[in-house]
Amino acid sequence: MKSISELQKIREKVLSEVNLRQDRQDGIRIVVGMATCGIAAGARPVMQEFISEISKRNLLNVKVIQTGCIGMCRLEPIVEVYVPGQEKVTYVKMTPDKVARIVSEHIVNGKVVDEYTVGAQS
Amino acid sequence: MKDLSLHILDIIQNSIKAESTLIEVEISEDTKEDLLTITIKDNGRGMDEELLKKVLDPFVTTRTTRKVGLGLSLFKASCEQAEGSLTVDSVLGKATIVYAKLKHSHIDRKPIGDIASTMALAISSNENIDFIYKHKVDGNEFLLDTREIKKELDGVSVALPEVTCWIKDYIEEGIKNINGGNDL
Numbered sequence: 001m002k003s004i005s006e007l008q009k010i011r012e013k014v015l016s017e018v019n020l021r022q023d024r025q026d027g028i029r030i031v032v033g034m035a036t037c038g039i040a041a042g043a044r045p046v047m048q049e050f051i052s053e054i055s056k057r058n059l060l061n062v063k064v065i066q067t068g069c070i071g072m073c074r075l076e077p078i079v080e081v082y083v084p085g086q087e088k089v090t091y092v093k094m095t096p097d098k099v100a101r102i103v104s105e106h107i108v109n110g111k112v113v114d115e116y117t118v119g120a121q122s
Numbered sequence: 123m124k125d126l127s128l129h130i131l132d133i134i135q136n137s138i139k140a141e142s143t144l145i146e147v148e149i150s151e152d153t154k155e156d157l158l159t160i161t162i163k164d165n166g167r168g169m170d171e172e173l174l175k176k177v178l179d180p181f182v183t184t185r186t187t188r189k190v191g192l193g194l195s196l197f198k199a200s201c202e203q204a205e206g207s208l209t210v211d212s213v214l215g216k217a218t219i220v221y222a223k224l225k226h227s228h229i230d231r232k233p234i235g236d237i238a239s240t241m242a243l244a245i246s247s248n249e250n251i252d253f254i255y256k257h258k259v260d261g262n263e264f265l266l267d268t269r270e271i272k273k274e275l276d277g278v279s280v281a282l283p284e285v286t287c288w289i290k291d292y293i294e295e296g297i298k299n300i301n302g303g304n305d306l
Contacts, residue, residue, distance in 0.1 A: 002295050006288065010284050011274070011276060014282060014284075015278065034131070036193045045239070051243075052283070052287060055287050064283070068135070071187070
């Protein structure tokens with residue numbers, strides 16, 4: 001049975017890494033479109049998968065956030081990846097299956113997964 | 123939308139846009155009365171009577187980028203296909219409440235779906251908003267109040283991936299407990 005006091009453990013772990021985690025300017029942002037169009041197309045499981053993957057790999061400098069309608073509803077679910085100093089990358093027609101590859105190739109190793117981007121699919 | 127939890131996620135986005143600081147989601151399942159109700163209440167900027175009157179019209183939206191707003195209309199359609207209804211009430215500057223009613227056993231009643239994911243993502247994406255999630259199944263109740271969670275975390279952010287995952291698991295287990303050990 002889970003209890004709220006388990007959060008203490010997470011808290012202690014986080015605080016022990018606090019210097020690594022500070023709101024760093026060089027952090028990567030993963031932005032998921034979560035308006036009616038995105039939700040209906042399946043954005044929620046995609047976002048959930050990004051969060052699980054990032055938690056599993058303990059990536060401390062990555063944030064997953066939501067935004068509204070990105071404006072290309074027919075290509076939803078859309079995910080934008082912002083790596084500081086680089087151009088924004090837009091992934092379209094996302095599914096949870098595509099997430100692990102984007103995290104390992106793009107987020108961790110810096111190599112954009114071209115075939116999933118808006119340039120390749122639109 | 124495939125299930126009700128997606129509608130809830132969608133309606134919560136309205137509350138967020140309306141600058142709410144507290145959003146309450148309550149799901150109540152009463153199999154005796156054969157009733158499923160969903161209430162989403164916020165303390166955001168609310169609507170005036172004019173907007174309230176036409177808010178269920180799919181061609182009404184507060185967005186300026188286009189002329190359609192489908193969230194509430196789609197939710198209303200999902201309620202009506204299960205012999206239910208959807209009402210919206212609001213006090214300008216104070217609060218908005220969306221109340222959905224469905225026949226629990228109706229063959230076309232969409233499943234509740236992954237409500238744990240809906241709540242966990244809404245909570246972690248909006249650190250500055252507090253959420254209360256209440257789920258009742260025939261008199262058993264599960265309650266989650268992010269103010270308690272934030273107190274326990276004491277300064278550590280609810281936006282951290284491991285916290286999000288914990289909240290999701292916590293809700294899943296809580297629902298299982300009030301539902302006789304079964305998932306929804």
